[in-house]
């Protein structure tokens with residue numbers, strides 16, 4: 001697992017928020033001033049989320065309307081159908097109602113907090129954002145307000161996903177998750193969007209921007225929605241603590257870049273250094289198990305790993321130094337020259353740019369340790 005930088009804090013943050021609020025404005029059944037950014041003249045948004053356009057002050061907002069299915073469910077249960085978002089919230093979760101409303105007025109900063117908070121465990125516990133809702137039915141009803149289907153069906157949603165800049169699945173670091181743009185300017189997603197806190201257990205976070213994680217379809221499906229939490233990729237990663245290693249099984253020829261048999265070594269994920277935060281370690285184990293990372297990396301990438309050994313054996317430090325001498329100013333270090341040979345960046349910022357960058361980084365470090373006494 002790799003860490004992805006929170007796009008709402010990055011260089012495109014203003015553009016992302018503008019588009020995000022515009023998409024909310026199209027479908028969220030609250031008064032716009034309850035969640036839109038506000039200035040001296042009242043709440044505003046940018047037409048089409050485009051900050052180059054003049055900001056606009058909302059006139060009307062999306063009316064609240066229950067779907068036919070929800071009405072049927074309620075009438076079978078002989079419960080009067082709510083007419084407003086507040087009535088619905090009060091019906092399904094008095095806790096959430098108490099949090100969001102005071103004297104029947106939406107607490108603007110609370111609603112904005114729900115929509116913009118990071119959803120890692122520490123933050124939502126500290127902010128007391130775990131509410132109980134009465135039943136699975138109630139949670140279904142809450143999706144009438146925090147309606148991800150309607151949010152994500154909008155034409156501009158793929159553009160929002162594209163603006164997050166997530167190129168490779170943060171969970172497995174194996175698949176591209178790019179959103180591409182056609183010549184006509186249309187955005188096509190090659191990804192799914194995972195809800196870090198699931199829609200079914202935390203329906204009030206279904207639209208929360210920091211809860212949306214672009215990921216590959218495999219990982220999104222494997223993750224499921226039980227109470228076991230994986231690492232929160234906007235903050236956490238395997239990093240230096242958990243690294244890929246090779247363990248010889250039937251031969252050590254691969255160390256010289258020659259693999260005699262395909263199963264002569266095994267790639268494993270291991271903790272490096274002293275034991276740290278047990279909660280973090282637990283989430284790492286959950287991540288490995290849920291996404292099947294140990295199996296995926298053990299079964300799929302031996303030929304690739306062997307090629308890294310081969311590269312290091314052939315393009316040794318003396319060779320890299322000669323490259324650096326031949327192209328003065330092109331490389332700042334051997335590391336940089338080596339990354340070019342791998343055609344892959346794997347420094348902290350580059351891990352999310354190419355599949356298998358983390359594996360490449362870790363095996364390269366392993367080789368450095370193995371060769372330490374042999375190379376200048």
Ligand SMILES: [Zn+2]
Nearest residue numbers: 169172216219
């Ligand atoms: Zn994945």
